[in-house]
Amino acid sequence: MFNLILFGPPGSGKGTQSEKLIKKYHLNHLSTGDLLRSEIYNKTPLGLEAKSLMDKGHLVPDEVVIGMISSALEANPKSQGFLFDGFPRTSAQAEALDKLLQLKKTNVAIMLALEVSEDELVRRLLKRGETSGRHDDINDTVIRERILEYHRKTSPVAEHYKKTGKVVKVAGIGSVDEIFASLCKEIDKKIAGQNHN
Numbered sequence: 001m002f003n004l005i006l007f008g009p010p011g012s013g014k015g016t017q018s019e020k021l022i023k024k025y026h027l028n029h030l031s032t033g034d035l036l037r038s039e040i041y042n043k044t045p046l047g048l049e050a051k052s053l054m055d056k057g058h059l060v061p062d063e064v065v066i067g068m069i070s071s072a073l074e075a076n077p078k079s080q081g082f083l084f085d086g087f088p089r090t091s092a093q094a095e096a097l098d099k100l101l102q103l104k105k106t107n108v109a110i111m112l113a114l115e116v117s118e119d120e121l122v123r124r125l126l127k128r129g130e131t132s133g134r135h136d137d138i139n140d141t142v143i144r145e146r147i148l149e150y151h152r153k154t155s156p157v158a159e160h161y162k163k164t165g166k167v168v169k170v171a172g173i174g175s176v177d178e179i180f181a182s183l184c185k186e187i188d189k190k191i192a193g194q195n196h197n
């Protein structure tokens with residue numbers, strides 16, 4: 001099993017690159033953002049609670065997203081590996097993920113961290129907001145709050161995986177295909193290293 005985390009601030013291209021990576025490496029895509037938006041679309045109680053937080057640019061409570069990921073792992077017992085997109089976003093989520101994977105006798109192989117400047121993040125998200133209908137992409141203040149939440153709560157998650165030498169930084173500026181090629185290069189290196197051991 002090969003499990004990878006695609007990491008980075010809001011708008012860094014996690015969703016965009018995930019779509020391409022899951023096809024190439026036959027991974028199951030687990031995006032907590034997509035799972036939450038599906039709850040909102042279906043107007044579930046969880047979705048209603050999540051919407052009010054997401055519209056302000058805040059994170060959804062840990063127990064909610066950990067529960068969603070746990071169910072998704074259970075639902076795919078034969079998976080060749082998972083791509084975690086937008087999860088874990090707090091240290092508590094990272095610890096929970098390690099435990100869930102341990103139960104499946106596997107672990108995180110690599111964390112690929114996309115690096116993009118703040119001005120470019122804001123530009124991309126406002127542009128997506130013009131067409132996506134996503135409330136959290138329309139307002140400059142909400143976008144800045146999402147980036148602040150990232151610095152406050154999410155960037156420490158990289159420290160968690162640095163301890164085990166799993167973090168690889170990748171430049172997230174350039175064309176989608178150029179960034180995809182950089183990500184593939186790092187994944188191929190990791191897979192070759194694993195096969196060698």
Ligand code: B4P
Nearest residue numbers: 010011012013014015016032033058059060086089124128
């Ligand atoms: P997410 O759905 O995870 O989304 P994101 O951070 O906004 O975006 P992503 O990085 O995937 O950007 P994308 O590729 O789409 O989170 C939304 C909200 O859900 C959070 O704020 C939070 O409230 C909640 N949430 C989710 N997970 C949570 C968790 N684990 N715990 C608590 N709360 C959670 O790219 C953005 C735009 O850039 C797109 O328009 C794309 O076309 C463009 N783009 C991509 N690559 C580009 C490139 N190379 N050049 C130019 N533009 C590019």
